[in-house]
Amino acid sequence: MLVSSESINAQAAKGFQQLTADARAKKKLNTNAALTQRVRRIGNDLIAHVGVFRPEARNWAWEINVFESDEINAFCAPGGKIGVYTGIVNKLQLTDDEIASVMGHEIAHALREHSREQMSQKTLSSLITSTVSVATGVSGELMDVGSQMLVHLPNSRAMELESDIIGLELMARAGYNPRNASSLWKKMMQASGGKNGPAFLSTHPAGNQRIAELDAYVPKVMPLYEAAHAQKRGTRQR
Numbered sequence: 001m002l003v004s005s006e007s008i009n010a011q012a013a014k015g016f017q018q019l020t021a022d023a024r025a026k027k028k029l030n031t032n033a034a035l036t037q038r039v040r041r042i043g044n045d046l047i048a049h050v051g052v053f054r055p056e057a058r059n060w061a062w063e064i065n066v067f068e069s070d071e072i073n074a075f076c077a078p079g080g081k082i083g084v085y086t087g088i089v090n091k092l093q094l095t096d097d098e099i100a101s102v103m104g105h106e107i108a109h110a111l112r113e114h115s116r117e118q119m120s121q122k123t124l125s126s127l128i129t130s131t132v133s134v135a136t137g138v139s140g141e142l143m144d145v146g147s148q149m150l151v152h153l154p155n156s157r158a159m160e161l162e163s164d165i166i167g168l169e170l171m172a173r174a175g176y177n178p179r180n181a182s183s184l185w186k187k188m189m190q191a192s193g194g195k196n197g198p199a200f201l202s203t204h205p206a207g208n209q210r211i212a213e214l215d216a217y218v219p220k221v222m223p224l225y226e227a228a229h230a231q232k233r234g235t236r237q238r
């Protein structure tokens with residue numbers, strides 16, 4: 001039996017609050033003002049278009065925080081709680097388009113409620129945390145179910161492809177160039193190998209097939225990007 005959206009969103013929000021409080025206490029929350037502003041600007045550009053895919057998501061209590069961590073990771077928990085790790089931006093030297101690509105992909109998982117789809121009450125209560133504990137140094141055993149909600153379970157290939165496609169359209173609509181989406185995955189692959197490979201890859205296998213499928217979809221969303229881009233330019237000129 002599936003957990004209700006309300007219950008999963010509430011638990012994710014609780015976990016996000018806890019993660020945020022832990023990071024603040026350790027002075028690892030939004031430490032770089034310029035980076036925080038940049039990530040929030042890109043995130044808010046994307047969030048402005050979520051209604052296309054899920055009308056009620058416009059009313060979610062969206063939050064975006066940047067966590068100082070060497071880990072190459074990012075997430076959007078159910079209900080719109082977004083975390084971006086400094087490691088993913090700094091180590092992979094992400095451009096704005098690539099940040100939009102990873103955030104768009106993660107937002108797509110939340111919009112499609114993939115966590116909820118995967119999660120029965122039983123797995124919810126027995127989940128062992130990893131992602132969050134690495135970021136905050138809080139050991140997994142100490143974290144409650146709320147925090148565990150933020151952990152990204154490995155998604156099925158179908159969920160990954162769906163999120164890639166929705167994420168691509170989201171970034172195009174927000175005026176970020178979808179042609180640059182797949183370079184995120186190329187950088188991710190280059191950074192893999194060795195014990196310090198991207199944590200993100202453990203739940204998001206990247207490979208040539210993924211990149212080819214993503215790139216094949218780019219022409220379909222280019223008109224959306226061009227329209228958004230023209231509008232952006234127009235706004236700037238006015």
Ligand SMILES: [Zn+2]
Binds near residue numbers: 109155159203204
């Ligand atoms: Zn994914």
